[in-house]
Amino acid sequence: MAKDQSRIEERILDALRTVKDPDLRKDIVTLNFVKDLRVDDGKVSFAIELTTPACPVKNEMEQWARDAVMKVEGVRDVDITMTSAVSKGAVGGGKQAIEGVKNIIAVGSGKGGVGKTTVTVNLAIALAQSGAKVGLLDADIYGPNVPLMMGITGRPHAIDNRIQTLSNYGVSVMSMGFLAQDDTPLIWRGPMLHSVIQQFLHQVDWGELDYLLIDLPPGTGDVQLSLTQTVPLTGAVVVSTPQDVALQDARKAILMFRQVRVEVLGIVENMSYFQCPKCGEQTHVFSHGGAAATAEKFGVPFLGEVPLNSSLREGGDAGKPVVVAKPDSPEAQVFVRISEKVAAQVSIANLEGTTQVTIE
Ligand SMILES: Nc1ncnc2c1ncn2[C@@H]1O[C@H](COP(=O)(O)OP(=O)(O)OP(=O)(O)O)[C@@H](O)[C@H]1O
Ligand SMILES: [Mg+2]
Numbered sequence: 098m099a100k101d102q103s104r105i106e107e108r109i110l111d112a113l114r115t116v117k118d119p120d121l122r123k124d125i126v127t128l129n130f131v132k133d134l135r136v137d138d139g140k141v142s143f144a145i146e147l148t149t150p151a152c153p154v155k156n157e158m159e160q161w162a163r164d165a166v167m168k169v170e171g172v173r174d175v176d177i178t179m180t181s182a183v184s185k186g187a188v189g190g191g192k193q194a195i196e197g198v199k200n201i202i203a204v205g206s207g208k209g210g211v212g213k214t215t216v217t218v219n220l221a222i223a224l225a226q227s228g229a230k231v232g233l234l235d236a237d238i239y240g241p242n243v244p245l246m247m248g249i250t251g252r253p254h255a256i257d258n259r260i261q262t263l264s265n266y267g268v269s270v271m272s273m274g275f276l277a278q279d280d281t282p283l284i285w286r287g288p289m290l291h292s293v294i295q296q297f298l299h300q301v302d303w304g305e306l307d308y309l310l311i312d313l314p315p316g317t318g319d320v321q322l323s324l325t326q327t328v329p330l331t332g333a334v335v336v337s338t339p340q341d342v343a344l345q346d347a348r349k350a351i352l353m354f355r356q357v358r359v360e361v362l363g364i365v366e367n368m369s370y371f372q373c374p375k376c377g378e379q380t381h382v383f384s385h386g387g388a389a390a391t392a393e394k395f396g397v398p399f400l401g402e403v404p405l406n407s408s409l410r411e412g413g414d415a416g417k418p419v420v421v422a423k424p425d426s427p428e429a430q431v432f433v434r435i436s437e438k439v440a441a442q443v444s445i446a447n448l449e450g451t452t453q454v455t456i457e
Pocket of ligand 1 (some may be wrong): 276
């Protein structure tokens, strides 16, 4: 009886080896996704534990697994529970991890005003909507726009010497904007900037997070370097607009990340095209396709195109990003797709166990 039992379990696992994760390109048994397999008189139950809740083919995978197992002789019924446990980024090179935070992802751009903060807040919320635990650090100390875009006002307090985040739309946020609340410009120089960023990373009570997104200030200066060199980033997302000048700066950002051995998870092209709200016609205001070509040239993933759309700006200004204000709109869905791709790239980077990228 015990022998029969282990035979049927083996046949079920063999059947499940035909189900592949399309992003990780390995079967779900090899990936160790199949948990708690039980067989009782032809009734099979198991869980499939994915590496992110933001998996676009969750339902398909469940169906593929069900179909495969139903074909096994002696199986009468299949009960599958879909779960996820986000994998943890590697820590090395003398960098100090943030306790409880699995993956830190920087969002950068060479150039200012390309929509980095807009992209970051929408990605953070989309990931949170998928069920992930998400934080957002506004590392733009001089021009913190995250509080406004996330619709958060208020002052953080400390508990046991640890600064508490403020949250909205399921995202835990920290920003200089919470601490310096008037319009007086901050005139801190390099070492002070470095220490503020370090405090934001290590003295803030981030809790348990799957993804901590960092909205970097534009450019490739002090803050960017200080951050990339001191915290273990799982990777970076680069935002660009399609015109040549912006792309030139995006290339600089990619090279900066590579020099400090941070994996570029991909490029997002923002303000890619204007979609006429009346006739639906697409106009490529700032040229088109440059970010995809840059991604290909550098061998990094292209994560998607975000349209130039007034509801994106309005959402930002009103503190209600488009993924919250109009979750079913095409422009919100664009962010959902991009967030799934980012999550997949994080899983791939962690599976490969490497944040090491060769310097070109
Ligand atoms: N796809 C878009 N469609 C319409 N408006 C957009 C889009 N992306 C960004 N914007 C608007 O453009 C302005 C600049 O965007 P955002 O602040 O996100 O850029 P940024 O790269 O973070 O800028 P900075 O370099 O100053 O930090 C904002 O008013 C924002 O609402
Ligand atoms: Mg910004």
